[in-house]
Amino acid sequence: MEQFQLTVEPGAIQIPIDPTATILETSLKANVKHAHACGGNARCSSCRVIILEGMEYLCPRNEKEKKLAGKLGFSDNVRLACQTTVNGNVRVKRPVLDEIDIQIVSSRAADQRITSIGKEMTLSILFADIARYTAFTENAQPYDLVHILNRYYFVMGNAVEKNSGTIIDYYGDGFLSVFGMNEEPDHAKLAVQSGIDMFRRLDDFNEYLKEWLGQSFEIRIGIHTGKVIVGTIGTKSMSKLAVMGDAVNLASRIDSANKELHTKFLVSQSTHELILDHYQTGRDFEVEVKGKKGKHKLFEILTTSSG
Ligand code: FES
Structure with missing residues (x-):
């Protein structure tokens, strides 16, 4: 059976895919420094990834992800790594890289007003x-x-x-x-x-x-x-x-x-x-x-x- 790869940017880190694991779990298992301020509960959005290739291999958004994605105005190619599994070759980019990024995105997720990530x-x-x-x-x-x-x-x-x-x-x-x-x-x-x-x-x-x-x-x-x-x-x-x-x-x-x-x-x-x-x-x-x-x-x- 072909072994699919998850490629995580920046860094072009290649990790074999387990189709039962989320992108976040896969990424953390390979020791990638992947932000996850709320512990993978679809509340902070710090784990978000931009899908660069392989959109067709992603699972559909679950209810928890839909709620946060709707609130933050995510476009289709922005996904919560903690809620998304993949079953093919996928390349993603982590936009949240350091403590300042985490503070910015977490405060947006907690904000009750209309927000948009762009x-x-x-x-x-x-x-x-x-x-x-x-x-x-x-x-x-x-x-x-x-x-x-x-x-x-x-x-x-x-x-x-x-x-x-x-x-x-x-x-x-x-x-x-x-x-x-x-x-x-x-x-x-x-x-x-x-x-x-x-x-x-x-x-x-x-x-x-x-x-x-x-x-x-x-x-x-x-x-x-x-x-x-x-x-x-x-x-x-x-x-x-x-x-x-x-x-x-x-x-x-x-x-x-x-x-x-x-x-x-x-x-x-x-x-x-x-x-x-x-x-x-x-x-x-x-x-x-x-x-x-x-x-x-x-x-x-x-x-x-x-x-
Ligand atoms: S880790 Fe907080 S939303 Fe994914």
């Missing part, structure tokens, strides 16, 4: 900001400023959540939110609907603001659909979910382009293609976007339209 997803990214915000802050008292911003973010946050979006970051006068985190196929539509809802809610918000300070806000929104990396960054209580990549930068630039184009709601071509049967668009523009090569087609969304 995965590529196609999302719709919405940036919103407040026009002439600096002038507003210069004239507002500190209490008024914080009170008004909290109310603004509460109102706009509800519009995002109602459309299954997630707010990722606040930037003083703006925020970044994403749609499609739970693999909603219509994330572009949800993002655009969220933008339309924000403009609708802005009218009520401005009534309040006029009474409070005799002022009103104008907002601008930019949306782009594209591939991003979603991952949890930072440590302990300062950790947070982040989205990174070129698509995020482009969405931010589209929001800024509203200023030069005298528009208030723009989407990229990739978003437009996914929503064109559902929303009314106005003008379209072919523009150079700051910091990006080439021309980009942008489409104005009419905020009176609805999905």
Whole structure:
């Protein structure tokens, strides 16, 4: 009978496979320094391995592994070595190599908030900001400023959540939110609907603001659909979910382009293609976007339209 091998990276350590033993058991038996902070109980995730070759020879995830993998957003090729057996030639990489790595991954596993070890997803990214915000802050008292911003973010946050979006970051006068985190196929539509809802809610918000300070806000929104990396960054209580990549930068630039184009709601071509049967668009523009090569087609969304 052919003797299959488990190859453990880094180090290209080759170990004969026992199909009844887990990857962790096999690895430890061969004296590989394989992290297993919870003792193999699918609680810490420090034993995780990235499967480089031989995905087809792995046992399916058991319930314990499914639970932790779901919580941490593992992609299919990231497995808990303590729960996985193999029955063919498999090559794996241990990403958790030292005490600092163990502390980072164990604290993520214990965290009750949404976390992700880093995965590529196609999302719709919405940036919103407040026009002439600096002038507003210069004239507002500190209490008024914080009170008004909290109310603004509460109102706009509800519009995002109602459309299954997630707010990722606040930037003083703006925020970044994403749609499609739970693999909603219509994330572009949800993002655009969220933008339309924000403009609708802005009218009520401005009534309040006029009474409070005799002022009103104008907002601008930019949306782009594209591939991003979603991952949890930072440590302990300062950790947070982040989205990174070129698509995020482009969405931010589209929001800024509203200023030069005298528009208030723009989407990229990739978003437009996914929503064109559902929303009314106005003008379209072919523009150079700051910091990006080439021309980009942008489409104005009419905020009176609805999905
Ligand atoms: S050793 Fe803790 S999850 Fe595998």
